[in-house]
Amino acid sequence: MYKAPRGTSDILPQEQNYWKYVKEKAVLVCHLYGYQPLTTPIFEDSRLFSRTVSGGTDLADKEMYIFEDRSGQKLALRAEGTAPVCRAYLEHGLFNLPQPIKLYYIGAAFRYERPQAGRYRQHHQFGYEALGDVDPALDVEVIEMAQQFLLSLGLPKFSIQLNSIGCELCQPGYIKSLQQHYSNHIADLCPDCKTRLLKNPLRLLDCKKASCQKIAETAPKITNYLCPKCQEHFQNVQQGLKTLEIPFQLNHRLVRGLDYYTRTVFEIEPQEEGSQSALGGGGRYDNLVEQLGGKHTPAVGFATGIERLILNLKRQKMEIPPSCKSVAFIAYLGEGAKIEAMKLASRLRQAGIAVIKATGSKSLKGQLRQANSLGTNYTIIIGEKEVKNQTVVLRDMINNKQDSVSIDELVLSLKQNNPPRIISQIHSQPPDMI
Ligand code: AMP
Numbered sequence: 001m002y003k004a005p006r007g008t009s010d011i012l013p014q015e016q017n018y019w020k021y022v023k024e025k026a027v028l029v030c031h032l033y034g035y036q037p038l039t040t041p042i043f044e045d046s047r048l049f050s051r052t053v054s055g056g057t058d059l060a061d062k063e064m065y066i067f068e069d070r071s072g073q074k075l076a077l078r079a080e081g082t083a084p085v086c087r088a089y090l091e092h093g094l095f096n097l098p099q100p101i102k103l104y105y106i107g108a109a110f111r112y113e114r115p116q117a118g119r120y121r122q123h124h125q126f127g128y129e130a131l132g133d134v135d136p137a138l139d140v141e142v143i144e145m146a147q148q149f150l151l152s153l154g155l156p157k158f159s160i161q162l163n164s165i166g167c168e169l170c171q172p173g174y175i176k177s178l179q180q181h182y183s184n185h186i187a188d189l190c191p192d193c194k195t196r197l198l199k200n201p202l203r204l205l206d207c208k209k210a211s212c213q214k215i216a217e218t219a220p221k222i223t224n225y226l227c228p229k230c231q232e233h234f235q236n237v238q239q240g241l242k243t244l245e246i247p248f249q250l251n252h253r254l255v256r257g258l259d260y261y262t263r264t265v266f267e268i269e270p271q272e273e274g275s276q277s278a279l280g281g282g283g284r285y286d287n288l289v290e291q292l293g294g295k296h297t298p299a300v301g302f303a304t305g306i307e308r309l310i311l312n313l314k315r316q317k318m319e320i321p322p323s324c325k326s327v328a329f330i331a332y333l334g335e336g337a338k339i340e341a342m343k344l345a346s347r348l349r350q351a352g353i354a355v356i357k358a359t360g361s362k363s364l365k366g367q368l369r370q371a372n373s374l375g376t377n378y379t380i381i382i383g384e385k386e387v388k389n390q391t392v393v394l395r396d397m398i399n400n401k402q403d404s405v406s407i408d409e410l411v412l413s414l415k416q417n418n419p420p421r422i423i424s425q426i427h428s429q430p431p432d433m434i
Contacts, residue, residue: 007113008122017323018310022153023106026126029149033141035102035128040084042108046076052083052291053258062157063111077110080258081127081303082285083292089131090294093237099132100299106306118277118308127282127303131289135296136233139264139284140240146268146280146302147246153309154318157271158279160247163254164234165202166226167262168287174225185215205253230263237264260285264300272315280304327369327418328378330357333364337382344380344392344407353414355380371397380410391393 004010011019030037046066052058065077078084085103088094106126113119113372129140143160150158166174178201182189189197190209197204205216226234239246248266256265265283282302289297313320328348342378345357356374358367361370364381371379381393394412395402406415 004131005121007115009120009122013323015310017320018313019306020323021278021320022126022306022309022313024107025149025152026104029145029152030104030128033102034146035104037132038085038088038103038105038262039107040081040088040105041430042080043075043077044084044087046074047209048083048087048292049076049079052086052260052288053079059111059258063113065112078108079111079178080109081105081107081125082129082258082260082288082301084309085127085129086131086289086292086294086299090289090292090296091284095132095289095297100127100130100138101132102130104128118305118311120307123308124306125303126306127301129299129301131299132297134233134286136236136264137234137240139237139300140244140246142282142300142302143237143241143266144244144246145250146266146282146304149304150268150279150309153313155270155279155309155312155316155324159249159269159271159274159317161251161254161267161269162238162241162248163251163264163265164226164230164237164263165222165255165261165283166230170225170227170230171202171222172271174220177220177225178202179203181219182215188212188215200259202255205255205258216253219253221252223252233263254282255317256281260288260291262286266302268304270312272312277308279308319417324354324355326356326376327414328380329367329374329376330355330380330382331364331367332358332381333383334387336384336387340382340387344382344410347407347411348414351411351415353411353418378414 016272046064049059049064059079066074068074085105089101089103104127107124108122109125110122112121115121128142130142139382148162150156165171172419179197182193182197182201182204186194188211190207190212193204193207193209193212196207204212205219207213207216223234238248252264254267256267261283263284263286265281267281268279270279280303282300284300286296286298289295289299299304330341330345332338341357347357348355356376358370359401362370368379377398379395379397381395383393391404391406393402394405394410
């Protein structure tokens with residue numbers, strides 16, 4: 001038997017209402033803050049990720065899905081959303097428009113990780129990016145938007161962790177001090193941190209191993225090393241959050257997993273027991289567009305994992321509005337009735353009424369059992385007598401009543417009680433995640 005590859009999953013129909021719910025809230029918050037949708041390819045030139053995420057991060061080292069196509073071009077499955085957005089920003093000359101450009105995406109990301117609850121090899125991210133403006137007010141807006149999105153989902157229990165990791169001017173001085181501090185404890189470092197010490201020292205602060213965390217506690221704080229401009233930026237971000245009464249906690253050990261961040265970094269931590277993984281994170285990446293060959297373009301963004309949001313919704317036992325069901329089930333008895341049922345189903349669907357028609361030659365009892373399990377509001381029953389009289393038996397499954405009605409009457413009354421829905425009410429926007 002084939003199974004979905006390890007770390008991936010099927011999203012079954014009964015799960016889809018959660019996805020629809022989350023995507024609708026995402027689209028709504030983007031609309032409120034003036035972000036436009038952008039869909040990028042599911043694979044890119046592998047260098048887009050390896051050069052930007054870069055320097056000794058897990059993602060660049062071992063987590064990317066890289067393959068060669070038939071022409072020998074090295075491609076990578078989308079590992080994260082920000083670098084593709086920047087690539088598209090440059091490729092389509094969006095820097096020529098009034099800045100900042102505000103874009104959002106909802107799509108799959110692929111990372112070869114050890115699968116566990118909330119960590120998969122294929123997951124889906126909702127993220128948004130504001131490119132082309134250095135104003136700290138934009139950092140504040142991006143954080144506020146993340147807060148508002150989570151609140152709109154009905155997930156009020158989270159904390160916003162905030163830090164600044166400086167810029168290319170002040171970071172090197174800090175990294176030197178950090179390396180010095182960790183070098184004094186080298187015997188107690190885990191093997192990964194021994195590598196980090198050389199390849200990506202900032203990530204030392206992020207290690208979850210108890211012995212390394214102890215060393216991190218006494219490590220120098222980056223906020224004491226910020227240059228005047230980074231210091232001012234960080235103060236303004238904090239002031240803006242206070243003005244909007246957005247609670248946050250300063251966390252001098254927060255550095256984020258990807259390598260392109262500068263200045264503001266933030267992460268959203270759930271406060272539920274047993275959920276240690278971040279719900280989302282983001283920050284500034286003022287050098288990324290330049291790294292990809294563009295002009296200096298300050299930018300800031302956020303991304304969250306949809307699977308993790310849904311895990312938290314379920315943990316909090318959030319009631320999610322049910323998916324749209326079919327209005328009626330059509331059952332029949334006998335060959336003549338089967339043809340009438342086919343004609344009636346076609347007529348109702350053309351009138352915009354969603355129906356499910358029985359198939360095959362099940363007993364009426366079997367058909368009614370199926371109608372019950374589908375949970376339709378009505379069951380329409382057609383037998384030989386109904387064929388002759390051009391009527392149907394209309395059973396109201398909610399009020400447990402039934403009536404004989406003419407076919408014309410039936411169409412009219414179902415139409416009146418169940419006005420056709422427009423597609424966007426049934427399916428989420430944007431249409432489907434890719
Ligand atoms: P990142 O791109 O690493 O900043 O991740 C952004 C968000 O995506 C995280 O905060 C998680 O909510 C989610 N995420 C990242 N990696 C995974 C994964 N392997 N499985 C599920 N969700 C993930």
